[in-house]
Amino acid sequence: MINDLDGIDWASLGRAGGAAGDVSGWLRGMVSPDPDVREKAFAGFCSAALHHGSVYPSTVASLPFLFAMAHDPATPDRAGVVTLLLNIGREAADAEETCAVIVGEDGEESSIYPDTARLIRERVADFVACTRDADPRVRAASIEGLGLFLDDAEHAVALRENRLVEQSGAAERELVVRTTADLALRLPEAAMPARAWLDALAESTATDPDTRLAALVHRARCAPDAIDDQTVPTAFSLAYSELLLNINRSRVVCRFPRQAG
Incomplete structure (x- = not known):
């Protein structure tokens, strides 16, 4: 063209x-x-x-x-x-x-x-197609488009669930979570299922701490009235868990040569 x-x-x-x-x-x-x-x-x-x-x-x-x-x-x-x-x-x-x-x-x-x-x-179908692209950079660039341009709430919710399962990188998972909050804020009919999904994701022990923390933060963003006295302690706990995971991933075991004698 x-x-x-x-x-x-x-x-x-x-x-x-x-x-x-x-x-x-x-x-x-x-x-x-x-x-x-x-x-x-x-x-x-x-x-x-x-x-x-x-x-x-x-x-x-x-x-x-x-x-x-x-x-x-x-x-x-x-x-x-x-x-x-x-x-x-x-x-x-x-x-x-x-x-x-x-x-x-x-x-x-x-x-x-x-x-x-x-x-x-x-x-918007072009952005939807790009979220399934083999190139992770194309997928990451297109995910936000769903939250900004997709007006079919039911379709958006289904896509969101599929994308989180398919996206294996932490950065892409965070984008899916943020896009869910964008949908909840832009489409009133998507608000309730989106908030329920964010709640479930934040509480899921089968999900990594980083994604759970993102879900908690964006749940508070799209429903600030739902923030309670457990929100901040939970956020600190998840952040600390993710910090420990990162430390464990980057830990280097040093082997010193045995001294003679």
Whole structure:
């Protein structure tokens, strides 16, 4: 799809500081085999089309190409592309309520933030697919998208349970737990099952202390009224247990040579 970039009149679209004639070049650079070129391309795109979190017409026009890159196995840094999509969606979602309509310098009204958030939500299946990706970096980058963009509470709860079972890394498990809290805060119909699941996870002795601590913290985050006199002691206990586990994992047994005589 990257070959279709020339079919868009980028120079007629806006970006930070003016016309977006250079945005297509940044998009091409993102799939370069040269790491330095890719790094400059991501930085250039963010400076031009996501400057300080602002969304522009060129940003919206880039979305189909970014989604195509995210799903193309030939893309060298798919995790970086998924993260970029996540950042665009997050900025649009955060701004859509306060900036439902913005007025440009020419006096023309625009609903670009809610429109962009809607477009990202319509592609939430892409984030769901990426959570099953073989690359752990792609999975980690996409998990947060479920909490931000998935509007089907029942589907979200089922996905959350499956992802925790499948994700073996502590960092990914923490992301699943945090995403569950995001869902509880954003979707009222997901709040009760999400809180119950976090409670059960925090109390599960079959779960590692780090994940249990994350569940306890995020349970308090999405239901601060449920914090009681056992919350803090339990958090300290789990943190101490995880500290001991880490010490045991990193302990080195030193063997000293036996002295003669």
